[in-house]
Amino acid sequence: xxxxxxxxxxxxxxxxxESRLLPLTWVVVRIDGCHFHRFSxxxxxxxxxxxxxxxxxxxCAVAVLEEFQDIAFAYGVSDEYxxxxxxxxxxxxxxxxxxxxxxxxxxxxxxVMRWGDFFPHKKLKYSPSFDGRAVCYPxxxxxxxxxxxxxxxxxINNQYNTCFWMLVKSGKSKTQAQDYLKGTxxxxxxxxxxxxxxxxxxxxxxxxxxxxxxxxxxTQEGVTEENxxxxxxxxxxxxxxxxxxxxxxxxxxxxxxxLS
Ligand code: ATP
Ligand code: ATP
Ligand code: MG
Ligand code: MG
Ligand code: MG
Ligand code: MG
Numbered sequence: 001x002x003x004x005x006x007x008x009x010x011x012x013x014x015x016x017x018e019s020r021l022l023p024l025t026w027v028v029v030r031i032d033g034c035h036f037h038r039f040s041x042x043x044x045x046x047x048x049x050x051x052x053x054x055x056x057x058x059x060c061a062v063a064v065l066e067e068f069q070d071i072a073f074a075y076g077v078s079d080e081y082x083x084x085x086x087x088x089x090x091x092x093x094x095x096x097x098x099x100x101x102x103x104x105x106x107x108x109x110x111x112v113m114r115w116g117d118f119f120p121h122k123k124l125k126y127s128p129s130f131d132g133r134a135v136c137y138p139x140x141x142x143x144x145x146x147x148x149x150x151x152x153x154x155x156i157n158n159q160y161n162t163c164f165w166m167l168v169k170s171g172k173s174k175t176q177a178q179d180y181l182k183g184t185x186x187x188x189x190x191x192x193x194x195x196x197x198x199x200x201x202x203x204x205x206x207x208x209x210x211x212x213x214x215x216x217x218x219t220q221e222g223v224t225e226e227n228x229x230x231x232x233x234x235x236x237x238x239x240x241x242x243x244x245x246x247x248x249x250x251x252x253x254x255x256x257x258x259l260s
Contacts (some may be wrong), residue, residue, distance in 0.1 A: 025136035033079030048161035077211035087168040104132035
């Protein structure tokens with residue numbers, strides 16, 4: 001038998017490759033629910049949008065920002081969330097597998113822990129899972145283009161899904177609804193909603209149309225007391241959720257600390 005005591009640790013470790021994320025780039029870790037089409041059916045999510053399910057996702061994202069100080073911003077829609085790590089972050093020495101697995105497992109366990117807070121009358125029937133990937137963006141401009149792409153996707157999917165489910169709820173089969181919508185443009189979908197169903201797209205809940213953004217309110221660097229004394233007290237910045245248009249660069253101008 002082989003003498004276990006003689007195995008050189010360095011030799012065994014030499015097979016491990018650590019892939020480090022490119023230094024000084026913005027890292028986006030995007031997680032996505034595995035087979036949530038099925039998960040949402042089994043758990044009878046409201047269609048097209050179950051608000052409680054979205055709020056559970058948001059609550060988990062807030063927990064992630066509270067746990068990982070290096071995450072500056074997160075954007076979520078449907079069963080996905082994108083977490084933005086600051087460009088100067090040295091979390092896990094930027095080893096991608098450690099970063100991704102730590103975020104995705106923390107998010108998933110929080111999702112299970114908090115399920116009952118959002119669905120007090122629904123039993124969680126099986127263990128949900130999420131996958132994760134990391135992508136580096138070299139400049140904040142490209143990062144904002146990435147986030148804009150996710151928000152455009154949110155809009156396109158929400159508009160399609162709203163039409164699709166209105167057609168299905170009005171008696172069409174899923175295949176009929178799909179065929180009906182094939183090749184329709186944004187304007188035609190809005191007209192369908194307003195003429196056939198009396199729905200003005202822009203009056204739908206903002207959380208459905210915009211997706212959710214999670215970030216910290218600006219840190220107070222020093223509070224000046226009445227006697228002029230400056231207290232250097234470091235208050236933990238509150239993590240908030242909002243439903244802003246993040247494609248519009250105004251949002252980023254109004255919250256310059258997020259990317260600084
Ligand atoms: P994959 O494992 O490849 O990600 P998936 O079934 O999760 O497959 P997605 O493209 O991620 O596919 O889509 C997620 C699906 O989950 C949506 O199509 C929708 O059916 C469902 N879903 C997620 N969140 C909600 C929600 N809040 N309300 C209603 N349905 C939802
Ligand atoms: P890191 O986040 O770097 O992994 P860690 O605290 O998890 O930090 P590990 O080297 O992974 O450190 O060690 C796990 C520790 O968890 C052990 O040192 C031990 O204290 C504790 N632990 C894990 N499993 C058990 C167990 N079954 N019984 C008692 N203690 C345990
Ligand atoms: Mg996926
Ligand atoms: Mg999914
Ligand atoms: Mg998805
Ligand atoms: Mg450990």
